[in-house]
Amino acid sequence: MTALVVMKDIGKSFPGVRALHNAQLELLSGEVHALMGENGAGKSTLMKILAGIYRRDAGEILLDGKPVEINSPRQAQDLGIGIIHQELNLMPHLTAAQNIFIGREPRKAGGLLLDEAKLNADTAEIFASMHLKLDPRTPVGGLTIARQQMVEIAKALSYRSRVLIMDEPTAALNDAEIAELFAIIARLKAEGVGIVYISHKMDELKRIADRVTIMRDSEYIGTVPAAETPVEKIISMMVGRTLTDDRPDIPDHSKSETVLEVKNLNRGTVIRDVSLSVRKGEILGFAGLMGAGRTEVARAIFGADRRDGGDIFMHGKKVDIRIPQDAVRAGIGYLSEDRKHFGLATGMDVRNNVVLASLARFAGPAGLLREGAMHDVAARYIDQLAIKTPSDRQEVRLLSGGNQQKIVIAKWLLRECEVLIFDEPTRGIDVGAKNEIYKLLNALAQQGRAIIVISSELPEVLRLSHRIAVMCEGRLTGILPGGASQEEIMHLATLRGDAANQNKQKTAKGEAK
Amino acid sequence: MSAAASTASTSAVSRFSGAQHRLLAFASLIILVAVFSFASPNFMQTSNIIAILQATSVNGVLAIAATLVIITGGIDLSVGTLMTFCAVIAGVVLTFWGMPLGLGVLAAILAGAASGTLSGTFVAKLKIPPFIATLGMMLILKGLSLVISGTRPIYFNGTPGFTQISQGSLIGSVIPSLPIPNGVLILFLVAIATSFILERTILGRFTFALGSNEEAVRLSGVNTDRWKIAVYALAGSICGIAGLLIASRLNSAQPALGQGYELDAIAAVVIGGTSLSGGRGTIIGTLIGALIISVLANGLRILSVAQEWQTVVTGSIIILAVYTDILRRRRL
Ligand SMILES: Nc1ncnc2c1ncn2[C@@H]1O[C@H](COP(=O)(O)OP(=O)(O)OP(=O)(O)O)[C@@H](O)[C@H]1O
Ligand SMILES: [Mg+2]
Numbered sequence: 001m002t003a004l005v006v007m008k009d010i011g012k013s014f015p016g017v018r019a020l021h022n023a024q025l026e027l028l029s030g031e032v033h034a035l036m037g038e039n040g041a042g043k044s045t046l047m048k049i050l051a052g053i054y055r056r057d058a059g060e061i062l063l064d065g066k067p068v069e070i071n072s073p074r075q076a077q078d079l080g081i082g083i084i085h086q087e088l089n090l091m092p093h094l095t096a097a098q099n100i101f102i103g104r105e106p107r108k109a110g111g112l113l114l115d116e117a118k119l120n121a122d123t124a125e126i127f128a129s130m131h132l133k134l135d136p137r138t139p140v141g142g143l144t145i146a147r148q149q150m151v152e153i154a155k156a157l158s159y160r161s162r163v164l165i166m167d168e169p170t171a172a173l174n175d176a177e178i179a180e181l182f183a184i185i186a187r188l189k190a191e192g193v194g195i196v197y198i199s200h201k202m203d204e205l206k207r208i209a210d211r212v213t214i215m216r217d218s219e220y221i222g223t224v225p226a227a228e229t230p231v232e233k234i235i236s237m238m239v240g241r242t243l244t245d246d247r248p249d250i251p252d253h254s255k256s257e258t259v260l261e262v263k264n265l266n267r268g269t270v271i272r273d274v275s276l277s278v279r280k281g282e283i284l285g286f287a288g289l290m291g292a293g294r295t296e297v298a299r300a301i302f303g304a305d306r307r308d309g310g311d312i313f314m315h316g317k318k319v320d321i322r323i324p325q326d327a328v329r330a331g332i333g334y335l336s337e338d339r340k341h342f343g344l345a346t347g348m349d350v351r352n353n354v355v356l357a358s359l360a361r362f363a364g365p366a367g368l369l370r371e372g373a374m375h376d377v378a379a380r381y382i383d384q385l386a387i388k389t390p391s392d393r394q395e396v397r398l399l400s401g402g403n404q405q406k407i408v409i410a411k412w413l414l415r416e417c418e419v420l421i422f423d424e425p426t427r428g429i430d431v432g433a434k435n436e437i438y439k440l441l442n443a444l445a446q447q448g449r450a451i452i453v454i455s456s457e458l459p460e461v462l463r464l465s466h467r468i469a470v471m472c473e474g475r476l477t478g479i480l481p482g483g484a485s486q487e488e489i490m491h492l493a494t495l496r497g498d499a500a501n502q503n504k505q506k507t508a509k510g511e512a513k
Numbered sequence: 514m515s516a517a518a519s520t521a522s523t524s525a526v527s528r529f530s531g532a533q534h535r536l537l538a539f540a541s542l543i544i545l546v547a548v549f550s551f552a553s554p555n556f557m558q559t560s561n562i563i564a565i566l567q568a569t570s571v572n573g574v575l576a577i578a579a580t581l582v583i584i585t586g587g588i589d590l591s592v593g594t595l596m597t598f599c600a601v602i603a604g605v606v607l608t609f610w611g612m613p614l615g616l617g618v619l620a621a622i623l624a625g626a627a628s629g630t631l632s633g634t635f636v637a638k639l640k641i642p643p644f645i646a647t648l649g650m651m652l653i654l655k656g657l658s659l660v661i662s663g664t665r666p667i668y669f670n671g672t673p674g675f676t677q678i679s680q681g682s683l684i685g686s687v688i689p690s691l692p693i694p695n696g697v698l699i700l701f702l703v704a705i706a707t708s709f710i711l712e713r714t715i716l717g718r719f720t721f722a723l724g725s726n727e728e729a730v731r732l733s734g735v736n737t738d739r740w741k742i743a744v745y746a747l748a749g750s751i752c753g754i755a756g757l758l759i760a761s762r763l764n765s766a767q768p769a770l771g772q773g774y775e776l777d778a779i780a781a782v783v784i785g786g787t788s789l790s791g792g793r794g795t796i797i798g799t800l801i802g803a804l805i806i807s808v809l810a811n812g813l814r815i816l817s818v819a820q821e822w823q824t825v826v827t828g829s830i831i832i833l834a835v836y837t838d839i840l841r842r843r844r845l
Binding site: 053072073074076077085089090091092093094098099102103105107112113114116141155 | 713714715717718719721722724725726728729730731732733734735736792793
């Protein structure tokens with residue numbers, strides 16, 4: 001059987017960066033082929049070449065055994081190659097249906113007019129096949145990231161491609177949505193579609209992948225069968241060494257001072273009477289399903305959204321936080337889950353992004369910036385977080401997704417806030433770097449910072465947290481000790497309505513004892 | 514700080530119906546009309562209403578052209594001088610060459626389309642920022658109008674039907690009690706046609722899509738350059754219509770006229786709730802915006818407020834309009 005796609009000896013350089021060198025991939029039809037590698041290994045670049053977004057410098061692409069040139073996204077589509085991009089690429093002002101069929105709108109009146117009814121009906125059909133409950137006429141800008149991701153997936157499906165590339169499609173999805181996606185993948189596979197699947201979540205490999213191709217430092221390392229190869233082997237092929245992960249013991253914080261305390265936080269129906277506190281040196285995990293209101297709580301504390309009610313205390317003193325500036329002044333930092341929109345000035349370079357929140361510190365007399373000092377600091381973080389960039393002058397938008405995330409982390413580390421709220425800090429970050437970030441968070445806690453980590457990945461919450469707050473539908477449904485089990489968390493995460501109130505009273509009593 | 518700004522923009526995105534803003538603009542228009550008719554009995558007279566509508570026609574058509582470009586996330590500073598250029602071209606064809614009326618009309622609209630195509634090409638292909646590209650075009654067109662006309666007005670005395678384009682009244686000839694001038698009729702026809710294009714056709718869909726996220730459109734396999742140029746070309750041809758309207762009203766092409774009209778047009782667009790950052794906007798909003806501007810000018814003149822103060826008021830209205838839009842989005 002000839003392979004559906006063969007990419008041979010692909011080379012690609014950007015100014016100052018060699019992104020690919022002798023990269024390879026062989027995709028069969030009806031196969032889910034995982035593409036693994038650290039942040040910046042070149043996965044997305046290789047796939048963008050296949051999807052006609054970048055031109056390759058060297059190498060050859062065969063489709064059904066025949067060499068092809070793919071020079072534009074349009075050509076890729078015509079050849080039956082579809083891609084779900086790592087970064088969302090939607091038009092926020094347009095509806096879901098309009099986004100999905102952009103450029104391919106059904107027409108009527110001899111092609112002159114748009115057939116909006118058919119557009120929405122076709123979209124509804126795709127959504128139904130995905131078991132997605134979403135009105136095709138909803139503008140996507142108002143949707144959660146997870147929902148937007150589902151729209152992207154629907155869009156890719158609408159092309160009915162023979163080759164479907166998914167670049168970290170599950171990064172923003174919850175377990176139910178992931179299960180739904182995997183069901184879709186199984187169906188496509190049965191229809192003979194070849195799927196390239198990029199993800200940093202190792203558990204997904206075993207669930208869906210048939211084969212795994214591993215890349216490291218822009219090169220091809222090897223292709224192995226997914227089922228028979230132990231995860232440790234794959235990881236060591238990715239990072240070139242074996243990782244050790246020792247979870248530190250949970251320290252006892254009952255004597256430490258409470259740094260941040262939030263009382264009776266309310267905002268419409270999204271935050272309902274949430275009270276919590278974090279102590280010095282403590283890592284408070286924030287678990288819950290997507291949409292439980294965790295990000296909303298963080299944003300309300302940070303002053304990014306208005307509050308209907310609730311007080312915030314730092315070291316027992318009430319602080320008045322109305323805008324993010326107030327929060328930063330009070331010593332609270334927030335790392336958004338949506339780095340593209342809120343975390344980074346993507347058009348600026350690495351150096352400026354790292355110092356952005358602390359710029360005043362680098363201003364000399366007359367407001368002159370001390371570039372040298374800025375460079376030193378940026379270089380230190382590039383080193384400490386292993387950020388893959390040719391220099392601190394590289395524009396951030398040119399870095400790989402995971403490395404952009406590290407820049408956001410560096411920015412807030414530099415700000416030296418007493419309280420740091422991390423919202424999905426390792427989304428899109430590779431296993432090796434994830435480990436580094438866990439170590440870093442632990443070190444920060446040891447230095448006496450109070451840390452809140454919002455994460456949708458239970459293993460991550462369990463790995464990091466000293467205490468775990470669980471939310472469901474805007475309510476805090478309980479606070480568990482660090483050693484809690486996944487089942488206990490899931491129970492609280494799905495506790496709705498009245499049951500939650502009763503339970504909260506119980507835990508409140510429990511804490512009082 | 515930047516987080517605060519971006520919060521406002523997400524909220525904007527989540528509730529951007531814009532219907533509220535249009536309602537607000539419409540309500541302001543009604544209030545203005547009410548206040549002026551209360552203050553002066555002359556205001557509500559049919560002749561004055563018609564004068565207001567007639568005064569709106571040119572700015573309204575220009576503002577519709579500007580709306581298209583602004584929805585793509587661009588800006589068109591050349592609408593005013595392009596209008597004049599098209600009028601001059603009509604003058605050349607009709608008066609200098611003595612061609613029939615229809616050809617003059619066609620030439621003006623084609624000149625507009627050609628100029629729009631050129632601006633669009635600068636923006637899409639040469640990647641010149643719209644502000645700069647159309648600023649350049651604004652000056653080029655102004656200069657060309659003066660050169661072609663020999664800096665003198667071109668009169669249309671040889672083409673008797675020409676003044677009818679704006680000043681005649683088709684409606685009035687059918688319903689004598691409703692002497693609405695053709696210029697106003699044309700404004701509404703242009704508005705309806707453009708609205709239709711925006712809402713129902715693929716060109717309209719791309720106009721919004723480009724303003725919303727151009728990169729996403731490109732990655733969807735769409736030839737974004739081509740569509741962008743098409744939008745500028747359409748806007749240009751609408752400027753051609755504005756050129757015919759103004760020339761017809763003055764029975765002449767005045768080559769020195771035009772600069773400054775673009776600002777009134779953009780003001781109307783903004784008051785009408787179209788976002789300068791693109792992706793959002795309506796023709797009906799722009800129409801209301803244009804009406805607000807001319808009702809203000811007319812009403813203040815009737816109340817004998819000095820011209821200087823009229824300008825101050827218009828400026829304040831623009832700021833107020835945009836601020837209410839921001840408030841509405843923040844409230845959510
Ligand atoms: N347009 C560009 N200009 C300059 N450098 C680029 C560009 N695109 C990618 N790179 C660089 O090429 C390298 C590979 O990037 P790529 O996005 O393919 O990584 P990746 O494997 O997808 O990583 P991640 O897991 O973080 O998404 C990185 O070092 C990145 O900085
Ligand atoms: Mg990538």
